[in-house]
Amino acid sequence: MTDTFTSRTDTLLDRAEGLCVGRGVRLTGLRRQVLGLILDAEGPMGAYDLLERLRERRGPAAPPTVYRALEFLREQGLVHRLERLSAFVGCVEEHGHGHDHPAQFLICRKCRRVTEIEDHALADALSAAAKRVGFAVSGATVEAEGVCAECARAG
Ligand SMILES: [Zn+2]
Numbered sequence: 483m484t485d486t487f488t489s490r491t492d493t494l495l496d497r498a499e500g501l502c503v504g505r506g507v508r509l510t511g512l513r514r515q516v517l518g519l520i521l522d523a524e525g526p527m528g529a530y531d532l533l534e535r536l537r538e539r540r541g542p543a544a545p546p547t548v549y550r551a552l553e554f555l556r557e558q559g560l561v562h563r564l565e566r567l568s569a570f571v572g573c574v575e576e577h578g579h580g581h582d583h584p585a586q587f588l589i590c591r592k593c594r595r596v597t598e599i600e601d602h603a604l605a606d607a608l609s610a611a612a613k614r615v616g617f618a619v620s621g622a623t624v625e626a627e628g629v630c631a632e633c634a635r636a637g
């Protein structure tokens with residue numbers, strides 16, 4: 483099996499591995515490869531594309547195995563699933579997000595680029611609004627659609 487990722491992705495993978503070690507969980511070969519493919523991608527990656535790329539690299543991969551790997555990565559907060567796009571984006575930040583951290587995504591309609599913002603004020607506001615109707619929020623992913631700064635400049 484040949485793993486050829488960009489050096490940026492390799493750095494992020496090492497960081498993810500460190501986070502996993504710190505939490506006492508294992509970033510197995512497949513989990514690392516799945517994460518690498520998502521981090522290497524230009525934009526959000528769908529499960530089907532992921533299976534295709536894995537097949538190119540390591541032969542047929544059983545979908546349930548890949549879905550379990552994705553589930554693990556989500557639990558560890560290393561990837562997010564964007565419901566709007568049915569696709570995954572990587573999330574390996576320097577400061578290391580916690581498990582299942584609140585996240586907000588800005589999805590550009592033109593270039594499909596996704597920007598993650600982690601705004602605690604926004605998450606708190608949502609929790610407070612929910613609390614007013616007696617609802618306890620355990621997790622929230624906000625997805626906003628629009629036009630990114632670069633696309634707006636390009637007209
Ligand atoms: Zn994140």
Ligand SMILES: [Zn+2]
Pocket residue numbers: 590591592593594595629630631632633634
């Ligand atoms: Zn854009």
